[in-house]
Amino acid sequence: xxxxxxxxxxxxxxxxxxxxxxxxxxxxxxxxxxxxxxxxxxxxxxxxxxxxxxxxxxxxxxxxxxxxxxxxxxxxxxxxxxxxxxxxxxxxxxxxxxxxxxxxxxxxxxxxxxxxxxxxxxxxxxxxxxxxxxxxxxxxxxxxxxxxxxxxxxxxxxxxxxxxxxxxxxxxxxxxxxxxxxxxxxxxxxxxxxxxxxxxxxxxxxxxxxxxxxxxxxxxxxxxxxxxxxxxxxxxxxxxxxxxxxxxxxxxxxxxxxxxxxxxxxxxxxxxxxxxxxxxxxxxxxxxxxxxxxxxxxxxxxxxxxxxxxxxxxxxxxxxxxxxxxxxxxxxxxxxxxxxxxxxxxxxxxxxxxxxxxxxxxxxxxxxxxxxxxxxxxxxxxxxxxxxxxxxxxxxxxxxxxxxxxxxxxxxxxxxxxxxxxxxxxxxxxxxxxxxxxxxxxxxxxxxxxxxxxxxxxxxxxxxxxxxxxxxxxxxxxxxxxxxxxxxxxxxxxxxxxxxxxxxxxxxxxxxxxxxxxxxxxxxxxxxxxxxxxxxxxxxxxxxxxxxxxxxxxxxxxxxxxxxxxxxxxxxxxxxxxxxxxxxxxxxxxxxxxxxxxxxxxxxxxxxxxxxxxxxxxxxxxxxxxxxxxxxxxxxxxxxxxxxxxxxxxxxxxxxxxxxxxxxxxxxxxxxxxxxxxxxxxxxxxxxxxxxxxxxxxxxxxxxxxxxxxxxxxxxxxxxxxxxxxxxxxxxxxxxxxxxxxxxxxxxx
Amino acid sequence: xxxxxxxxxxxxxxxxxxxxxxxxxxxxxxxxxxxxxxxxxxxxxxxxxxxxxxxxxxxxxxxxxxxxxxxxxxxxxxxxxxxxxxxxxxxxxxxxxxxxxxxxxxxxxxxxxxxxxxxxxxxxxxxxxxxxxxxxxxxxxxxxxxxxxxxx
Numbered sequence: 001x002x003x004x005x006x007x008x009x010x011x012x013x014x015x016x017x018x019x020x021x022x023x024x025x026x027x028x029x030x031x032x033x034x035x036x037x038x039x040x041x042x043x044x045x046x047x048x049x050x051x052x053x054x055x056x057x058x059x060x061x062x063x064x065x066x067x068x069x070x071x072x073x074x075x076x077x078x079x080x081x082x083x084x085x086x087x088x089x090x091x092x093x094x095x096x097x098x099x100x101x102x103x104x105x106x107x108x109x110x111x112x113x114x115x116x117x118x119x120x121x122x123x124x125x126x127x128x129x130x131x132x133x134x135x136x137x138x139x140x141x142x143x144x145x146x147x148x149x150x151x152x153x154x155x156x157x158x159x160x161x162x163x164x165x166x167x168x169x170x171x172x173x174x175x176x177x178x179x180x181x182x183x184x185x186x187x188x189x190x191x192x193x194x195x196x197x198x199x200x201x202x203x204x205x206x207x208x209x210x211x212x213x214x215x216x217x218x219x220x221x222x223x224x225x226x227x228x229x230x231x232x233x234x235x236x237x238x239x240x241x242x243x244x245x246x247x248x249x250x251x252x253x254x255x256x257x258x259x260x261x262x263x264x265x266x267x268x269x270x271x272x273x274x275x276x277x278x279x280x281x282x283x284x285x286x287x288x289x290x291x292x293x294x295x296x297x298x299x300x301x302x303x304x305x306x307x308x309x310x311x312x313x314x315x316x317x318x319x320x321x322x323x324x325x326x327x328x329x330x331x332x333x334x335x336x337x338x339x340x341x342x343x344x345x346x347x348x349x350x351x352x353x354x355x356x357x358x359x360x361x362x363x364x365x366x367x368x369x370x371x372x373x374x375x376x377x378x379x380x381x382x383x384x385x386x387x388x389x390x391x392x393x394x395x396x397x398x399x400x401x402x403x404x405x406x407x408x409x410x411x412x413x414x415x416x417x418x419x420x421x422x423x424x425x426x427x428x429x430x431x432x433x434x435x436x437x438x439x440x441x442x443x444x445x446x447x448x449x450x451x452x453x454x455x456x457x458x459x460x461x462x463x464x465x466x467x468x469x470x471x472x473x474x475x476x477x478x479x480x481x482x483x484x485x486x487x488x489x490x491x492x493x494x495x496x497x498x499x500x501x502x503x504x505x506x507x508x509x510x511x512x513x514x515x516x517x518x519x520x521x522x523x524x525x526x527x528x529x530x531x532x533x534x535x536x537x538x539x540x541x542x543x544x545x546x547x548x549x550x551x552x553x554x555x556x557x558x559x560x561x562x563x564x565x566x567x568x569x570x571x572x573x574x575x576x577x578x579x580x581x582x583x584x585x586x587x588x589x590x591x592x593x594x595x596x597x598x599x600x601x602x603x604x605x606x607x608x609x610x611x612x613x614x615x616x617x618x619x620x621x622x623x624x625x626x627x628x629x630x631x632x633x634x635x636x637x638x639x640x641x642x643x644x645x646x647x648x649x650x651x652x653x654x655x656x657x658x659x660x661x662x663x664x665x666x667x668x669x670x671x672x673x674x675x676x677x678x679x680x681x682x683x684x685x686x687x688x689x690x691x692x693x694x695x696x697x698x699x700x701x702x703x704x705x706x707x708x709x710x711x712x713x714x715x716x717x718x719x720x721x722x723x724x725x726x727x728x729x730x731x732x733x734x735x736x737x738x739x740x741x742x743x744x745x746x747x748x749x
Numbered sequence: 750x751x752x753x754x755x756x757x758x759x760x761x762x763x764x765x766x767x768x769x770x771x772x773x774x775x776x777x778x779x780x781x782x783x784x785x786x787x788x789x790x791x792x793x794x795x796x797x798x799x800x801x802x803x804x805x806x807x808x809x810x811x812x813x814x815x816x817x818x819x820x821x822x823x824x825x826x827x828x829x830x831x832x833x834x835x836x837x838x839x840x841x842x843x844x845x846x847x848x849x850x851x852x853x854x855x856x857x858x859x860x861x862x863x864x865x866x867x868x869x870x871x872x873x874x875x876x877x878x879x880x881x882x883x884x885x886x887x888x889x890x891x892x893x894x895x896x897x898x899x900x901x
Binding site for chain 1: 763764767768770771774775776778780781782783784785786787788790791793819820821823824825826829833836837840841842843844845846847848849852868870871872874875877878879880881882883884885886887888
């Protein structure tokens, strides 16, 4: 069809000069949501077909607003859009887009609500709807909570479909062929006679159209990407050293900087003496910042050296100076006035305890833990009186934008956050202290880009950790079965600490994070009570991979195993008997079969532990197999079975499960932050090792697709691993380890 | 001071005690070697000096004797080293930040020990941390790379 081509060329020539706006349409228009942020910066010749699709003369750009910290979010977001848009995600551009409230996360609040993530009752659904409204109101563009997939599964495909149909409509108008007769393939609209026109050629016309919103998503049978092995879009870059992270950005005229903040987070600075540091080679400026001091130099290492040479006196932060004092606070928090929640209270625990001649009592402890991603916190910032540009990896771009506006007194629209791929986070980049420090330094270097990097030591000391937690558990058994379980948890509130740093309202109601992973577990213990006590805030804390359940999985699943052994029951059989959630039960049955479970002892020197934890809506059960070797306990095998509703990419699914298990086991084996004089003793990886290559077990993963809601998989592998390991150690040695890390009590090979 | 990096010679004016890593990253703009710990504990900064795997954060520029190869010199997207091919095939990387160092360590291992045993792989790779936990795929990729080298 010659006419089509001619018009395409001509339209483009006219259009590229004429069009400077475009239209906002797509999913958000349907929902009366915020306007399409891409329209604000649209250049001539570009069409922002939805907040997730931009088309210009060079081709298609997919917008992937959820941060990629290694969990593969860019790739899965791109594939979900591409599934409907008919483009090859490897052949188009991928851009995280600007920070914008339009990219709010509809599911980020799920884990902060006092309803189990599997609860489909009216109240729970209503609360989740409320959480979505709150997220929308606050424009919570947040990456976290294993929510990228649940939030985007429908929304991103719809964005792709709307863009596709609108591009088809543009082609229909141009060709005179009705839209229903057109097809799309690999970035092109195909006409009935086989001729084609690229999306790029249709950009101008598509931008002028009203959006085509009466679209239906494709059926599963038509899927080309979802459910099949995907190739990560960043795999070549990450296999050749060519992936650029925030820490690799090196603009012209860049200067290099670092900071030293009070080692006791929250404490202020009294005075400093930089007289010797100032004279060191390459040092350009010493700058006081909030709670610390920064050095700007011509090389990062020179900045590190100079920062170390500054003599500083600090003011103490308002909490105990050492770990013993911090534990004391928790020990004293089991009081009526600090009672915060009782989200579960089945049967009559007190009656069961009173009726038993031999109640079982135990105390569980889990330590502060750093996220310690391998890429230390860093940001490049260019400040002028007119605008601020920030290049950094962040899970909270809109919050960073707001905080930066406040700090610089510039309006928010003058704050440009350029989100970067992240070298690991595990929750660390849910805070932006490092970026705000970099802004303070850049404000002292107007017009010069400042690249601020934390030393590893600074990073270990200022990584808002996972909170410490203390549980007092009691329970009874009767007739070979678990009869009652009561767990009282004392912890400082992660939410209160983190939301206050975000300058966002702390979610109303009880602090669910400190009891998640206990109260919401799918077991019908006849008498089951979970009580939360809110300890006062100490070291400022933040979400750590799998959040509350990361610690509570250990507290709950270890104590349950303790009761099962006291009852003389088989751990697998008793978990199955107690389980009252069908998908979880199926998981356990599958795990029993896959692992060929025949009891927790295998001969003299080998043993197994089992644990199930349900978090982020995903039931995940694991068997850990250990053996006794002359060098210590060796973890030989892990079997992991879970249900995420549907597995979108089997390749990354397996990677996330294995990685999550290695993460959890490694930290359970040998990681903690202990405090002396307000600062963590663990200053680098020699004291915070986690799992080394030689310790890695064989990991057998089986993902079930039971057809329920589609869930994320970044976090759910973590909670059951530590208790499964501790349960295996008990089966092997007879020693019940109730405190992490385990290497305080046993040796590992 | 003169250094040879990826077959290119550089004249530098830096103090001899500056760690090689920071010469590469901040003076030369070679960003494949990563800063992770600054103390030889994580391996993210691993480069080759005359073929041997060295932690560039823990050797000062003045101590370097020999020719330096970074991940950029090992292979490129258009001309992949077998180790990089294997890393792509197994989709090893998650965040990818440690992987330059992992691949440099693996390449040094395979150049000396083309058919390593499991324990030789573990010994060689033990100093390279991966916080994402990609170790099982690293193991598979080292095996695959060894096979590919055999076929060449």
